[in-house]
Amino acid sequence: MTRRRLAAGIVAAGMAAAALLTGCGGDDASSGPVTLKVLTWEPGGTEYWKQVKTSFEATHPDIKLDMQSVPFDKYPEVQGPYITSQSGPDVMANNAGLELFDRRGAYEPLGDKAAEINKDLVTYSGACEGFDTAKPCYGVPFSYQGNVLYYNKSILTAAGLDPEKPPATWTEFSAACDAVKKAGKTCLALGLSGTFPAYWDFPEIARSYLSEDDIRGLLAGTLSWKDPKLVAVLGKLAEITTKGWANSNAPSITMLPDGADIFQRGDAAFAGTIISDAVNWEAFGKALGDDKLGVTRWPAADPGAPLAQKFSGIEGAVYGVTKWSEKKQAGLEFITWLAGKENGELWVKHAKGQPLNKNVDKALLPSSPAFQKIQELVAEPTLHAGVMLSGPEADALARGWQQVSLGQLTVDKWAEQMQQALERSPTKKQGN
Template identity: 90%
Template sequence: MFRRRFAGVVAAGAAVAALLTACGGGDGATDGPVTLKVLTWEPGGTEYWQQVKTTFEASHPDIKLEMQSVPFDKYPEVQGPYITSQSGPDVMANNAGLELFDRRGAYVPLGEKAAQINKDLVTYSGACEGFDTAKPCYGVPFSYQGNVLYFNKDVLRNAGLDPEQPPATWAEFGAACDAVTKSGKTCLALGLSGTFPAYWDFPEIARNYLSEDDIRGLLAGTLSWTDPKLVAVLEKLAEITTSGWTNKNAPSITMLPDGADIFQRGDAAFAGTIISDAVNWEAFGKALGDDKLGVTRWPVINADAPLAKKFSGIEGAVYGVTQWSDKKDAGLEFITWLAGKENGELWVKYAKGQPLNKNVDPSLLPSSPAFRTIQELVADPTLHAGVMLSGPEADALARGWQQVTLGQLTVDKWATQMQQALERSPTKKQGK
């Protein structure tokens, strides 16, 4: 759409060309198709990305996609050297929020093109600095992401609990965990190694203590980790593991795949994960049976908290064009297609995920009971606190939770370590 042969199709084409030329991004003349190198961890699974490649190339014969897929937990190790050397992929993925902002120097700002893309998307502006579309945006999302609490109805029933009435409050959750543990099962499947605690668990506790202004304070680095609100969040995270509600090996395993596998095997009552991508309702439904899988919000701790009953929503992976690419026109064309209706429908059909594109045919949406419940939960969203954390903070959150669980660290010292991690964050030090 945005290469020279499409110049007359879209009115914004001249502005896009000017943007890319300013960045040194013309594709130049070639004797054959442009090969576009894409770095991804394949959110949604291999089958979905095979469909992306086949479908996009069929309608864009002048562009070939060369996909480099890296496991999510290894992704920073692979991406980092590319950014340092300013070479490699033409398009790369990062999670929305500070993970992307920390690496924004690697991407071409989209300029006015961002507004044209976003008009058809449900968006939290997680691809834009400060979650503000008036500021530079560095890529294109296409999936709707956030956290829910999945539960196994059979495990609850066998523990003497009502599987149609999952715990709605923290006290009810504690009582349910005690009953599940007595029945011989794990209450909450959990893995504390890596960044998943920051993205999947922290936001669901934080909603009970933080306002939206507080969450934006996390983003700006102006809310201290020694603030009583954040200390209370850390205390509740610690309670999850020190109360014996989780698998004993939680400190030494990752949530994906290890923690998720515990739940999929039927060995745990609950698992806190995400609505799209690798470990969503569809994977759990296949493993347990759709009739045995339930989904709900995380239990409320403070009923009066304004965000306690809201959904922590955010875009999924954001795909941007790299600063060093000499194929920026083709890269922009590809990421714009990713945000479109055609890919949104591939995302629903093959990844069973939540699309951001508002024009996706609703008749294609799954009929799973869990999926339908998720549609009700996502209707009342708030900012996702997890993506407000810098890399140093996300690492310190997981490491500190491991140490607290093992009795090696107090919550107060954990808060101090978190503050030190905040002060090491280059993005937040610059006030971005």
């Protein structure tokens, strides 16, 4: 089931501010606390969300949280019928960017509340149309997200490589993969089932070819997938599997948990995955040992490209209040609290993730070398190309990479399929 088919419809970008959340009523606490139904895939883990429920309810005795947790890979299947029927949860999560925009018909825009909520956040405006806070915003993020290349120092050492100098260029990465393979290990742990490549690997290669204007062209749908720059990006993605750098079963497994498990078991030298939410530096550090876990940028195809030494940054999951909810004010209170300092500190302590709130006590930040290295990398951010992709494009990117890996598709044909997916995207036709 594709993400486009799950969208319940697109609302006009010029929706009047008077219809926004500001001042909404409808919450009747006369018979006791309001019960707020929240749909989530529990980014950060079950323990973190237990702390969210306990802490929020302690300071908001008039609101009770009824959490419906769904595994991430099943989330669209559960959320889709709610959106179609315009009923169900009062608050729902979606990833920032066009995944959220594809489903914005399910959410109340925040109106002038958006600026108030976001004032203490590091933000890329990934909850706002066009990545522009002057346009409607549909929810609140609280985590900093993006992709890095984790590596196993022990495997690099065994392969005769310097674990303190991981490959920085595509040529160096190719040589490292050859050495790792000779040492009997997989170079890059990878799973291609699902749309994770769109969010993770694609933007890390795209930084060597695209300018920020090009990335915004992806968002607007004005950059053709037949443009030589995008064809080159697809070509580099293809090399990862066609040159045998990844595990041979990559087309048939997911990145989470399957690909990540390969890395955690010590069977692969590298894994490209995220800095927050699901499997991150903490899980890898526990499995391999903090002293054996390294973090770096993805190798640059063109080290001299303007964006090559930057970080593809974006907010993590965005929580918004549903249009059909009769408890909008309670929903607004909850998502506003999610963006606050208290929850930011819970996020650091229990999820070991990267908080967006700028007021989080720095003394609470983990001392892990991997976490500290991530702090260095995120200091040089640029736009995240992955979240500029519409649902049809993300699906075509993932499916095309699988087909290329299996020898069923050429890179040029892949580019044609991507262009066809772009042309099917009503979200981009609306001019985001």
